[in-house]
Amino acid sequence: MATVLCPHCGTPNREGSHFCNRCGAALLAAPHATPPQQQPASPATPDRAASQPWLDPGFVGEDDVPLEEESADQALLGEQAPLPAPRLVSALQGLLDPIRVVTIPQEGGETEPSLPATALTAEKLRRVRSLMAEEPLVASSPLPVPAPSLWLRWIFGILAIGVAAPLLLGWPLPADEPTRWTGVEPGFDSIQALPSGARVQLLWAFDSATVGEMELVSSPVLRHLAARRARVAASSLLPAGPATAQRLLSRIDPERTLWASPDRASAVPSVRFLPGGAAVLPLLAAEPADLAVLLAAQAEDVQHWLEQVAPRNRVPVLAVTAAGADLPLRPYLESGQLVGLVSGFDGAYQYNELLGQPFAAADIPLLRRQIVGQSYGALTLLAIVLLGNFAAWLAGRPRER
Amino acid sequence: MNVDALLPAGWAAGAGLWVGFVFTLLIFSALLGDHLLARLAQYVLVGALLGYTVVVTWQSILASTWVAALHVEPWTPRWQWAPAAAAAILAVAGLGRILVQSGLRLPASRWLEALRLLGALPALGLAAVAAALALTGSIQGTLGPQFLHAARNGLIWGAPWAMLASNLVALLVTAAALVALVTDPAQHLTSQPAWVQRLLRGWIWLGQRALWLAAGALFARLFASRLSLWVAEVTYWTQAIQSTELGQQLERGWRLWMGR
Amino acid sequence: MSAAARTHWLLALLFLLALLLIGAERLPGTPASLRVLGFETVLLLAGVSLLLGVVNVLALHLRRIVLGQQDWPLSLLLIAVLIAVAGAGLLTPAGAASPLLEWVFDALIAPGQRALFALLVFFMAAAAFQFLRIGQRGGLWMLAGFLLLLLVQTPLPLWLLSQKQLPAAASFLDPLTNAARWLLDVPAMAALRAVLLGGSLAWIVIGARLLLGKP
Numbered sequence: 001m002a003t004v005l006c007p008h009c010g011t012p013n014r015e016g017s018h019f020c021n022r023c024g025a026a027l028l029a030a031p032h033a034t035p036p037q038q039q040p041a042s043p044a045t046p047d048r049a050a051s052q053p054w055l056d057p058g059f060v061g062e063d064d065v066p067l068e069e070e071s072a073d074q075a076l077l078g079e080q081a082p083l084p085a086p087r088l089v090s091a092l093q094g095l096l097d098p099i100r101v102v103t104i105p106q107e108g109g110e111t112e113p114s115l116p117a118t119a120l121t122a123e124k125l126r127r128v129r130s131l132m133a134e135e136p137l138v139a140s141s142p143l144p145v146p147a148p149s150l151w152l153r154w155i156f157g158i159l160a161i162g163v164a165a166p167l168l169l170g171w172p173l174p175a176d177e178p179t180r181w182t183g184v185e186p187g188f189d190s191i192q193a194l195p196s197g198a199r200v201q202l203l204w205a206f207d208s209a210t211v212g213e214m215e216l217v218s219s220p221v222l223r224h225l226a227a228r229r230a231r232v233a234a235s236s237l238l239p240a241g242p243a244t245a246q247r248l249l250s251r252i253d254p255e256r257t258l259w260a261s262p263d264r265a266s267a268v269p270s271v272r273f274l275p276g277g278a279a280v281l282p283l284l285a286a287e288p289a290d291l292a293v294l295l296a297a298q299a300e301d302v303q304h305w306l307e308q309v310a311p312r313n314r315v316p317v318l319a320v321t322a323a324g325a326d327l328p329l330r331p332y333l334e335s336g337q338l339v340g341l342v343s344g345f346d347g348a349y350q351y352n353e354l355l356g357q358p359f360a361a362a363d364i365p366l367l368r369r370q371i372v373g374q375s376y377g378a379l380t381l382l383a384i385v386l387l388g389n390f391a392a393w394l395a396g397r398p399r400e401r
Numbered sequence: 402m403n404v405d406a407l408l409p410a411g412w413a414a415g416a417g418l419w420v421g422f423v424f425t426l427l428i429f430s431a432l433l434g435d436h437l438l439a440r441l442a443q444y445v446l447v448g449a450l451l452g453y454t455v456v457v458t459w460q461s462i463l464a465s466t467w468v469a470a471l472h473v474e475p476w477t478p479r480w481q482w483a484p485a486a487a488a489a490i491l492a493v494a495g496l497g498r499i500l501v502q503s504g505l506r507l508p509a510s511r512w513l514e515a516l517r518l519l520g521a522l523p524a525l526g527l528a529a530v531a532a533a534l535a536l537t538g539s540i541q542g543t544l545g546p547q548f549l550h551a552a553r554n555g556l557i558w559g560a561p562w563a564m565l566a567s568n569l570v571a572l573l574v575t576a577a578a579l580v581a582l583v584t585d586p587a588q589h590l591t592s593q594p595a596w597v598q599r600l601l602r603g604w605i606w607l608g609q610r611a612l613w614l615a616a617g618a619l620f621a622r623l624f625a626s627r628l629s630l631w632v633a634e635v636t637y638w639t640q641a642i643q644s645t646e647l648g649q650q651l652e653r654g655w656r657l658w659m660g661r
Numbered sequence: 662m663s664a665a666a667r668t669h670w671l672l673a674l675l676f677l678l679a680l681l682l683i684g685a686e687r688l689p690g691t692p693a694s695l696r697v698l699g700f701e702t703v704l705l706l707a708g709v710s711l712l713l714g715v716v717n718v719l720a721l722h723l724r725r726i727v728l729g730q731q732d733w734p735l736s737l738l739l740i741a742v743l744i745a746v747a748g749a750g751l752l753t754p755a756g757a758a759s760p761l762l763e764w765v766f767d768a769l770i771a772p773g774q775r776a777l778f779a780l781l782v783f784f785m786a787a788a789a790f791q792f793l794r795i796g797q798r799g800g801l802w803m804l805a806g807f808l809l810l811l812l813v814q815t816p817l818p819l820w821l822l823s824q825k826q827l828p829a830a831a832s833f834l835d836p837l838t839n840a841a842r843w844l845l846d847v848p849a850m851a852a853l854r855a856v857l858l859g860g861s862l863a864w865i866v867i868g869a870r871l872l873l874g875k876p
Contacts, residue, residue, distance in 0.1 A: 011837070017836070031847075040588065093786075094527065098744050099451075140581075143472055151790075152434075152787055153433070155783070155787050155790050156783045156786070156787070157431050157484070158786075159783055159786045160432075160783070161626065161783065162450065163505050163631060163632060163635070164635055167632065167635050167636065167639070168639065169636070176853060178814070179813050179814050196706070202527075202850075207773055207774065208501030208766075208770065208771035208774045209631065209774040209777065209778040210778060211633075211774065211775065212629060212630040212631075212632075212633025212634055212775060212778075213626055213629035213630055213770075214634060216629065216633070221595070235480045239450075239453060239454040239458065240454075240766070240770060240771075241698065242451070242461070243757060243766050243771075244771075272461055273458070273461040273462070274704060275458060275462065275704070275705025275707045275710075275711045276531075276703060276704055276706075276708075277531075277536060277706050277707075278531070278534060279527070279531040279534055279539065279703050279707060280700060280703055280707060282534065282696075282700050283697065283700035283701065283703075286697055287694065303542070303543065304538070306542045306543070307538030307539055307541065307543060308534060308538045308542070309537075309660070310542065310745075311538075311541045311542055312687075321625045322623075323622050323625045323626035323629065323814075324619075324622055324623035324624070324626035324627070325626075326622055327483075327615070327618060327619050327622050327850075327853060328619070328853055328856075328857075330850055330853065330859055331547055331550075331850060331853055331854040334550065334850065335546050335547055335550035336550075337542070337546055342623055344626060344814075345578075345625070345629050347815060354761045355715060366633075366636065369632060369636050370629060370632050370633070371634030373628065373629075373635070374625060374628055374629070374632070374669075374815060375815055377628045377631075377632070377782075378628075378811050378815040379627075380786075381624060381786055381789055381811075382811070384786050384789055384790050384805070385789050385790065385793045385804070387790065388789070388790040388791060388793060388794050389793075389794050389795055389804075392486070392795070392796045392797075393796075394796045413764050416768070417764055417767050417768035420768040420770075421768045421771070421772035422771055423750070423768065423771050424768070424769060424774070424776070425775070425776040425835070426774070428776040428777055428780070429675065429776055429780065431780065432665075432780065440732065440735055441735060441738065442737070442773065443777075444732075444735040444738055444739040444742075444779070445738060445739070445742050445768070445769065445773075446769065447718075447739055447766055448738065448739040448740065448741070448742030448743040448746070448771035448776070449742050449743070449746050449769045449770050449773070450770055450774070451715050451742040451743050451747075452742065452744070452746025452747035452748075452750070453717060453733070453746055453747075453750070453762065453765065453766065453770055454711065454715060455712060455743075455746075455750070455751070456746070456747055456750030456751060456757050456762065456836060457756075457757050458708050458711050458712055459712075459750075459751060459756070460750075460756040462704060462705060462708035463705070463708055463709075464756075469757060472854060473800075484698070484701065484702035484703075484705050485705070485717070486708075487702065487705075487706065488705045488706055488708075488709045488728070489715075489844070491709050491710070492704060492712070492713065493708050494815055495709075495710075495712070495713040495716075496716065499713070499716055499717050499720050500720070502717075503677075503720040503721075503723065504724065508755075516857070520667070521671070522671075523706055524710075525668070525671055525672050525675050526675050526679075526706070527706045527707065527710065528672065528675075529672055529675035529676040529678070529679045529871075530675075530679045532676055532679070532683075532867065532868065532871060533676055533680045533683055533868075534679075534681035535864055536684065536864045536865065536867070536868040537680070537683050537684075539860065539861040539864040539865075540861060540864075540865070542703050543857050543858070543860070543861045544861035544862070544865075546857055547857055547860060547861075549856055550854075551851075551854060551858075552667040556796070567843070567847050570847050570848060571806060571847050571848070571850065572849040573809065574846055574847070574848045574851035574852060574855075574857075575849075575851040575852075575855045575858070577855075578851065578852040578855030578856070578859075579855040579858055579859055581855075582855060582856070582859040583859060583862065597828065602682075608855070609797075609799070610802050610854070611848045611849065612849060612852045612856070612857075613799040613802035613803050614802050614803070614805060614809075614844065614849050614852065615805065615806060615848075615849040615852035615853050616799075616803050616806065616807040616809065617802065617803035617804060617805060617806025617807035617808075617809075617810070618806040618809060618845055619807075619853075620788075620789070620793075620803065620807055621806070621807045621808075621810035621811050621814065622784075622810060622814070622847060624782065624785050624786075624789070625699050625787065625814060625815075627778075627779075627785055628782050628783045629780035630775070630779045630781070630782065631779045631782045632776050633775075633779075634775055634776065634779040635742035637775075640803075647726075650853040652859045659713050661870050
């Protein structure tokens with residue numbers, strides 16, 4: 001396929017394009033590019049590009065219309081393929097769907113219905129596009145490591161600012177408190193009902209990857225267990241799980257009240273690493289316990305416990321999970337297989353309230369920041385979704401519902 | 402060899418904070434596009450994590466349980482050697498396979514062939530046990546209890562009408578979503594009578610909508626989960642940097658600039 | 662019989678054996694020590710498999726270096742870091758609890774993992790922009806589910822709606838929240854239960870196929 005290099009940013013564009021696909025500069029006077037075989041190879045390997053398409057410099061998102069190959073027979077016959085209508089590329093450079101603003105009538109071809117934006121002149125379009133484009137780079141060849149498509153950057157930027165700005169600038173906290181989910185109170189009651197010295201199995205199914213959220217929700221539960229003088233036997237399904245557990249427990253339980261006597265003498269709390277996932281969980285069914293507390297970032301780990309361990313030892317199970325694991329586990333709460341379910345920042349907030357002072361004092365400031373971040377983050381996401389729908393509406397290309 | 406002596410205790414904690422901060426920034430920079438420094442950070446992370454995994458696995462599984470036990474009491478009980486032998490065969494056969502896949506040409510030998518076949522036994526055994534546990538577990542831990550719960554709660558005669566209606570909707574939607582999941586209309590419905598087709602298509606329509614609704618809700622909850630990680634990360638680094646001398650100077654400058 | 666067919670039948674046989682052992686393990690007379698030994702064996706084999714996986718990654722990157730493929734210097738770095746961390750841990754009796762490994766964990770592994778997972782929210786936002794659209798297949802319903810849950814779980818929309826500037830909002834806020842709760846508790850929950858049931862049925866089919874030598 002013959003291409004034209006943009007004189008502005010160096011991006012290869014299909015021959016006949018009026019504007020650059022990336023920066024919006026006018027292309028009609030641009031020099032012709034090299035044949036496709038001389039195009040620089042994508043720095044992203046095919047494997048990586050397949051699994052992480054945003055790493056591929058050619059990735060423009062589903063919205064953008066890719067440069068189509070001209071059919072061989074058209075080229076042989078010397079026919080010019082129909083030109084695509086100039087697009088308000090990705091109107092705000094990708095934030096919006098590609099819009100066919102002006103339709104160039106083709107001889108004998110069908111014309112597409114024009115949109116109201118036809119009133120915009122080419123010059124105005126160019127200005128809008130260059131306003132929203134990347135920094136003007138004068139380059140005669142494509143960038144060595146092109147960045148992902150711009151709409152992605154816009155979304156990343158909007159979200160980063162939408163969440164970080166309220167946190168860093170100390171924007172006000174919404175007056176309302178987080179929602180109250182069913183499952184937190186029964187979970188609290190299940191620990192409250194434990195006698196002093198009760199044996200508790202602890203499954204540590206998270207590591208430093210998800211500690212940011214899991215610390216919030218695990219801390220009040222672990223404090224509660226320590227207050228009830230429970231004796232804990234812990235295992236982890238992740239290699240970095242024991243180290244994460246030791247760090248969190250040394251902060252929450254410096255007196256080491258949670259640990260059964262042999263372990264309390266040792267330098268670090270012992271958390272056994274169990275590779276093999278669900279296949280090795282039945283091993284834990286042999287341990288005597290009054291309650292099983294599962295600290296899990298993913299719903300699957302709780303599900304595996306309910307399938308492999310709970311039917312064997314019949315010990316009541318309390319799940320303490322990330323917010324994302326909440327909904328898939330609700331059926332187990334309804335069926336009574338879980339005695340309680342504490343999840344996410346809102347579950348943590350509710351549990352801390354039940355726990356009361358002085359236990360909650362350490363977590364409340366962190367939780368308040370979470371509530372601020374969640375609130376403004378949700379609003380930002382709403383704006384992003386709205387933009388996506390606005391883009392689709394502008395594009396006027398409704399797909400199958 | 403005392404490798405811990407390589408780490409001077411005096412500056413390790415402070416240096417660790419800044420190394421971690423720079424490392425975090427490098428990984429975050431992937432948002433700006435694919436570039437060498439972001440890739441470098443990712444490769445270092447994978448290398449460190451895999452090395453750490455080797456240590457933890459050796460320490461908590463192999464060394465503590467098996468090597469120590471067999472070293473202290475080699476012959477009591479003797480049958481403890483069977484799992485150890487299976488693991489050794491798996492290790493040797495697995496290593497051989499990896500070497501062959503890497504392009505290394507091993508000499509043709511009957512012994513190597515026998516070892517390869519023998520090594521398949523523990524590997525297949527592990528897969529078979531995992532599959533059998535998943536099957537029995539899903540029946541006793543999910544299918545049975547969830548089916549019973551849906552069936553029992555669907556129709557409770559004498560319950561208040563609002564509750565009865567909700568339960569009926571739940572039962573209907575559960576069945577509809579299940580039908581939508583397991584039925585391919587093009588494959589399964591074409592040979593059915595017209596009224597069955599209409600009924601099932603309607604049911605599938607309902608089930609699909611319920612699945613989509615649940616997927617949207619799931620997405621929102623998952624977003625909250627991932628947002629928590631971002632908020633925690635911003636909070637952690639703000640507090641960690643603020644606690645350093647440089648951070649305090651920066652904070653003073655920030656306050657001056659903001660007029661607070 | 663081909664090698665693949667032999668493998669399938671061997672797997673079927675082992676699967677049947679595993680099912681019988683799991684059944685026997687649940688019988689009251691089975692000695693607890695035998696049960697523990699069985700699962701400790703699985704644990705040992707899983708540990709060895711994990712180590713083999715690490716060796717496989719090593720071999721993969723060695724191959725990239727030897728062939729001089731793209732980013733081979735980074736592969737070299739990966740191998741160097743892997744060997745340094747593993748060596749440091751294996752050479753000290755404390756292993757992962759040694760000061761050097763603890764430093765590596767605190768300065769590299771924990772911040773790296775945290776940062777990598779914190780990035781996911783950005784890609785989720787990109788996915789929301791792309792797929793939560795009314796025109797997409799199922800988009801309207803997914804968008805509805807998304808908005809309902811957002812309404813229920815996030816304090817700010819509720820707070821904004823209940824402000825005095827929006828007096829009309831108070832009258833429909835409660836019914837709206839109640840309706841959202843009902844939709845999440847009844848139809849959405851029913852769909853999620855169906856997904857769990859469907860997953861279990863899939864395992865039954867997989868089990869049957871394994872037993873028939875057709876994995």
